[in-house]
Amino acid sequence: MEILNALALFANFVFVPATAYGAQLALGALGVTLIFGILRFANFSHGEMMSFGAMASILATWGMQEAGVSIAPFPTALLALPIGVAAAIGMALATDRMVFRFYRKQRSNPIVMAIVSVGVMFVLAGIIRLIIGPDDQSFADGERFIINARDSRAALGLDEGIAIKQTQVITLVVALAVMSALFWFLQKTRSGKAMRAYSDDEDLALLSGISPERVVAICWIIAAALAAIAGTLYGLDKTYKPFIFMQILLPIFAATILGGIGQPVGAILGAFIVAYSEVMVTYAFRKVLAYLGPEGWAPEGLVQLLSTDYKFAVSFIILVAVLLIRPTGIIRGKVI
Amino acid sequence: MKKMLAILLASAALTAPAAAQDDPVKVGMLQGFTGPTESLVRPMALGGEMAIQEVSDSGIFLGGRTVVSIRGDSTCIDAAAATAAADRLVTAEGVHGIVGATCSGASTAVLNNVARPNGMVMISPSATSPALSTIEDDGYFFRTAPSDARQGEIIGQILERRGIASAALTYTNNDYGKGLADAIQAAFEAKGGSITAVAAHEDGKADYSAEVGTLAAAGGEVLIVAGYLDQGGKGMIQAALDTGAFDTFILPDGMVGEALTDNFGGDINGSIGTNPGTDSPGAAMMAKLSEGKGFKGDDPYVPEAYDASAILLLAMQAANSTDPSVYKDKVFDVANAPGEQIFPGELKKALQILADGGEIDYVGGTALELIGPGESAGSFRETVIDGGQFTTVMYH
Numbered sequence: 001m002e003i004l005n006a007l008a009l010f011a012n013f014v015f016v017p018a019t020a021y022g023a024q025l026a027l028g029a030l031g032v033t034l035i036f037g038i039l040r041f042a043n044f045s046h047g048e049m050m051s052f053g054a055m056a057s058i059l060a061t062w063g064m065q066e067a068g069v070s071i072a073p074f075p076t077a078l079l080a081l082p083i084g085v086a087a088a089i090g091m092a093l094a095t096d097r098m099v100f101r102f103y104r105k106q107r108s109n110p111i112v113m114a115i116v117s118v119g120v121m122f123v124l125a126g127i128i129r130l131i132i133g134p135d136d137q138s139f140a141d142g143e144r145f146i147i148n149a150r151d152s153r154a155a156l157g158l159d160e161g162i163a164i165k166q167t168q169v170i171t172l173v174v175a176l177a178v179m180s181a182l183f184w185f186l187q188k189t190r191s192g193k194a195m196r197a198y199s200d201d202e203d204l205a206l207l208s209g210i211s212p213e214r215v216v217a218i219c220w221i222i223a224a225a226l227a228a229i230a231g232t233l234y235g236l237d238k239t240y241k242p243f244i245f246m247q248i249l250l251p252i253f254a255a256t257i258l259g260g261i262g263q264p265v266g267a268i269l270g271a272f273i274v275a276y277s278e279v280m281v282t283y284a285f286r287k288v289l290a291y292l293g294p295e296g297w298a299p300e301g302l303v304q305l306l307s308t309d310y311k312f313a314v315s316f317i318i319l320v321a322v323l324l325i326r327p328t329g330i331i332r333g334k335v336i
Numbered sequence: 337m338k339k340m341l342a343i344l345l346a347s348a349a350l351t352a353p354a355a356a357q358d359d360p361v362k363v364g365m366l367q368g369f370t371g372p373t374e375s376l377v378r379p380m381a382l383g384g385e386m387a388i389q390e391v392s393d394s395g396i397f398l399g400g401r402t403v404v405s406i407r408g409d410s411t412c413i414d415a416a417a418a419t420a421a422a423d424r425l426v427t428a429e430g431v432h433g434i435v436g437a438t439c440s441g442a443s444t445a446v447l448n449n450v451a452r453p454n455g456m457v458m459i460s461p462s463a464t465s466p467a468l469s470t471i472e473d474d475g476y477f478f479r480t481a482p483s484d485a486r487q488g489e490i491i492g493q494i495l496e497r498r499g500i501a502s503a504a505l506t507y508t509n510n511d512y513g514k515g516l517a518d519a520i521q522a523a524f525e526a527k528g529g530s531i532t533a534v535a536a537h538e539d540g541k542a543d544y545s546a547e548v549g550t551l552a553a554a555g556g557e558v559l560i561v562a563g564y565l566d567q568g569g570k571g572m573i574q575a576a577l578d579t580g581a582f583d584t585f586i587l588p589d590g591m592v593g594e595a596l597t598d599n600f601g602g603d604i605n606g607s608i609g610t611n612p613g614t615d616s617p618g619a620a621m622m623a624k625l626s627e628g629k630g631f632k633g634d635d636p637y638v639p640e641a642y643d644a645s646a647i648l649l650l651a652m653q654a655a656n657s658t659d660p661s662v663y664k665d666k667v668f669d670v671a672n673a674p675g676e677q678i679f680p681g682e683l684k685k686a687l688q689i690l691a692d693g694g695e696i697d698y699v700g701g702t703a704l705e706l707i708g709p710g711e712s713a714g715s716f717r718e719t720v721i722d723g724g725q726f727t728t729v730m731y732h
Contacts, residue, residue: 161580
């Protein structure tokens with residue numbers, strides 16, 4: 001019985017939140033890795049693209065709430081998501097047309113492109129703050145919990161409950177659906193194959209009659225859609241605040257590099273590893289150990305590896321460790 | 337330029353000792369007119385000047401002298417600017433007392449660099465840092481706001497009375513949060529309670545489940561959240577409710593507000609809030625006095641500002657002197673019992689009593705009671721959330 005309590009506690013504070021967080025990171029990391037695979041540069045504006053898509057979703061959600069449109073018990077934001085995706089795609093294509101295309105035509109090296117993307121990031125951040133402001137925005141509606149802590153305690157007959165939020169399940173389901181669709185697209189469709197060919201060898205792809213501008217456009221469309229979905233889900237599950245999308249860039253890049261940059265499977269794997277490490281390293285295991293240990297015993301301290309203040313340090317440590325030990329990341333070989 | 341400065345200095349030196357018996361008494365209104373507190377300060381300054389005007393209009397202050405307010409900008413975060421402004425008030429303007437500064441840091445700088453060396457009384461309406469309770473002030477520094485340590489004690493008492501033996505504590509990672517958290521922990525542990533864990537939280541993050549996880553692992557009957565209700569404090573409560581870690585919260589002043597109950601409704605029923613508040617009619621009288629004057633008399637720290645000006649001038653009247661080294665000893669006498677109770681708008685009556693050699697007990701807008709090193713004892717309102725609303729339990 002005590003072991004079950006320990007498991008329930010672990011699930012409530014580590015497994016459930018880390019899984020949802022991992023799915024959100026995975027969607028973000030997929031976008032970064034895709035851009036790297038096709039366009040060959042680290043896109044720092046991806047975090048703000050997530051924010052931009054989420055912002056468009058929020059504005060659409062508010063409009064729908066105003067008009068009385070609702071899909072209760074599901075959050076209205078799901079209905080507004082396509083609008084957010086469309087807005088992010090529009091913005092991505094516009095920045096490509098106005099900024100990135102110029103440097104691509106110059107055949108600028110990846111470092112120049114990465115710095116350019118930092119500039120795009122700042123401009124996007126400014127636009128977002130002009131439109132929606134720097135404050136917290138809440139837009140979640142519908143049923144909050146699938147099962148809350150109190151009910152699950154009663155249902156399981158345990159001292160510890162497992163709370164599962166609806167947004168966590170939605171995050172996971174949407175992320176799985178989007179990932180499967182992406183892999184199907186890359187493996188089975190003509191355009192997907194063209195993208196992989198372009199990524200493999202640009203010149204050979206050109207000789208085979210693949211239009212580079214078309215491949216680049218598709219790549220931006222997919223990356224922007226992933227960003228908008230990731231941003232909206234993150235905002236829905238936690239809270240939307242423009243500032244945090246600058247912070248979330250770090251775990252996303254850590255996940256991308258850990259998985260092997262340019263590797264979609266690696267990005268997903270890396271995202272979950274980063275998410276679980278962040279949560280587990282900063283979790284205090286005192287109570288879990290107390291349940292596992294003998295009756296009436298509890299560890300003296302909190303049994304916590306790192307204070308929660310150092311959450312972001314975990315991503316840094318992973319980044320440095322990967323670059324030192326296995327610079328190619330977990331999955332090696334051909335990108336995409 | 338050098339010449340002009342010399343002339344200015346000379347004229348300042350000339351005017352200061354030349355202050356004759358019928359010249360107006362000058363009060364320095366040293367507040368943070370610019371910077372982080374600028375929205376708070378406008379009504380505060382007007383409230384403080386309302387008391388000055390009232391005394392000036394009475395015609396019986398120190399045998400019929402008038403009082404004028406001279407403003408100085410202490411900012412809130414720039415100690416050098418605060419010192420320069422105070423220096424100007426004291427040496428160039430020749431004020432007879434200072435109402436200010438607004439923030440604790442600015443008050444400390446002004447006290448150390450200007451007020452103490454020059455022997456000038458300063459009464460801050462809003463500096464709440466516990467550090468100001470123990471600072472060397474030679475008896476020149478007073479405040480009409482309570483120290484944050486006082487709130488810690490109140491919370492300790494409330495927890496003890498309600499039979500809560502253990503609590504987890506989280507605070508917003510800044511001077512206010514840290515000071516308040518230390519005060520709460522010290523007070524609660526002195527009463528035999530145990531703080532199971534202390535975790536800081538940063539404002540402006542999306543997700544606080546890790547912080548809540550740590551606190552939950554340590555356990556505790558309630559969670560004390562010394563933060564801001566529209567910032568990390570809200571996020572901590574949200575995460576604690578979501579994971580079922582805590583369902584009762586202790587909410588110090590930064591967390592008490594309708595935004596909180598609007599957000600969580602009945603989910604946090606049974607949680608306890610404390611914020612400065614009084615059941616004395618002073619605040620309502622302040623609101624009435626300020627009608628038609630372009631500010632609200634019961635806004636935060638406005639009654640405190642009114643009281644600061646009032647006791648400064650009443651102490652001068654009691655001492656029959658504008659010399660800070662003389663009237664500083666009278667501040668306690670006018671603020672505390674025994675004597676006739678004085679409410680806002682009754683300053684003329686108070687001046688008359690003092691002129692006749694009687695005693696007053698200044699109550700003012702904040703039920704003012706000076707304690708220890710010359711700071712307000714502080715009235716706090718204890719509330720409990722019931723049916724998604726803050727309801728008043730009692731006053732401390």
